[in-house]
Amino acid sequence: MILKSLSLLNYKNFESQSFEFNDRINCFVGNNGVGKTNVLDAIYHLSFGKSYFNPIASQNIKHHESFFVINGDYEKDGKTEKIAVSLKKGQKKVIKRNNKVYDRFSDHIGFLPLVIISPADRDLIIEGSTTRRKFIDSVISQSDKNYLDHLINYNKILVQRNSLLKYFALNNTFNADTLGIYNKQLDTYGQVIFEKREVFLETFIPIFKERYKAISNGNEPVNLIYNSDLKEDKLESLLKANINKDKALQYTSVGIHKDDLVFEIDNHPIKKFGSQGQQKSFLIALKLAQFDFIKAQSGVNPILLLDDIFDKLDENRVSQIIKLVDDKNFGQLFISDTHADRTENAVKQVHQSYEIFKL
Template sequence: MWLKNITLLNFKNYASANLSFAKTVNAFVGNNGAGKTNLLDAIHYLCLCKSYFNPIDSQQIKVDEDFFLVQGDFDRTEKNEKISCGLKRNQKKSFKRNKKEYDKLADHIGLFPVVMISPYDINLIMDGSEERRRFIDNVISQTDPKYLDELIIYNKHLLNRNSLLKQVAATRKLDVTLLQILDEQLVSSGNLIFEKRKQFLVDFIPLFNQHYTFITHDAEQVSLVYQSQLNEQRFEDLLAGSIEKDRLLERTTTGIHKDELLFTIAEMPLKKFGSQGQQKSFLIALKLAQYSYLQKFKGFKPLLLLDDIFDKLDNQRIHKLMEMVSHHDFGQIFITDTNKDRVLAVFKEIAVEVDLFNVKNGVVEHA
């Protein structure tokens, strides 16, 4: 699978742009704030119906304009697919495949798999467990449409149970029968999600270890550990045992919405004991493992978006990374960097051609 071209109208800082891409490596170079990352985000939009950085669609519309449009042609299993996304202010987002609008956006997820590596990913390490659960859910959802449906169902049941707990706190009366029904619904959905997450980590962790070892020459010992309360107890027993605490706090305190993915280096928390370079290498290995996982379970190569990844990596790790993604079974790649000469030098050194685009103040020119 590869993206042949993209057209932007009033998207972020772009009034308009129309670009055609190479099947292999495409690089956007220019100063900070020029709009390089916005081009990657437009590609992300076409693949996953949303921005990688900002969940509010209306904020993607260029200042003083009333709409945005992003459109692209993909070659997917030797068939042309035209994808378009448009939004007018105060209206519903329109998302179309081959000029036909989707009934629900979830039907698009996974058709055009993509992996983004960005400085923004540091949130995976530094922020709370919700970021790491979102990472797991994003990867699985691109390979298993039923998983995304189950997540939506679980969150609906969780909302209903939390509403009941708030009602109980206000009225001092507990409808035991209703609580039992809500618990059964939560357990049924939660168990399915737990099993899928558990199997995902079984498949994912060896891929992560392989990529981290390659990038770092096996310099450090790192690990991923999936923590879930359901590893220790049945979900129904957890809910029964925490009902008094739940009533006191007016929310459900046990379940798969509390799952965690632990990152360690030398058996210590990566957040506290990893250097900036080590943290960045960890994140890159995590995302390359995501790429390998998607390729394995989709049967074709996703797009790879690399945003400003040369920063905080030494030359050896940059070389190993570019060697890996250019020669080792990767498909179409999009890179941003502030240093044109660095990009050209890196790819010349590993004998890989790169299609270069100069970006300046929301204007893109093929170099």
């Protein structure tokens, strides 16, 4: 799968811009603020229908404009695929494949596999469990439509159950039967999601450990530990047991929406005990393992975006990544950097064709 060309209209800082890409390596270089990361984010947008960096869709429209359009021409399985993402202020976002509008955004997820490595990934270590759940969901969803459907349905019912708990509190009332219906539905969807997360991590953790070893040259053991309420009991039982707590809080306090992934180094949380270098290696290993997993599941080389990683990594780690990319198992690569010379020297180590775009 190759992204052949990209055109941007009123997207972030770009009024109108087009690019024709190399099939292997593409580098965007220039000073801070010229829009290098924005180009990578536009490519991410074409795969996921949303920005990696700014979840508020309307804020991706250029200042003083009322809409944005991103167009990408891909070559996949010997066919040309035209993908367009557009948004007009006050309206819903539209994703089109070959001029046909998707009825559901979720139908597009996984069609154009992609992995991004960015300084923003540090949120996976420093932020709360929501960020790490999103990571798990993003990886599984790119190759499992059923998982994504279950997740969407679970979250819908969770919102409804939380609204009901608020209604009970406001009106000083309670209806166990209505609540029981939601409990059963959450249990059905939640159990499937829990089991799929467990199966995913059984495959993913060994790949991650292998990648960490290759990048860090270190002997320190690393691990990912999956925490879930459903390891204790069935969700329906947990919901019944926690009903008084939920009534007091006015939201659902147990379930797969509370799952977490603990990042460990030497059997300690990496957030507290990992050096900056170890944390960086940990995150890159996590993302390269994501690449390996998605490729194995889909049979397609995901597009790989490396955002500003040269500034944040030492030369040894950069050369490790570049060596990995020199492998025929990698597909198309997009890099952003502030220093043209540094980028060119790095990509010259790779015996592949490349293009440098000066912004």
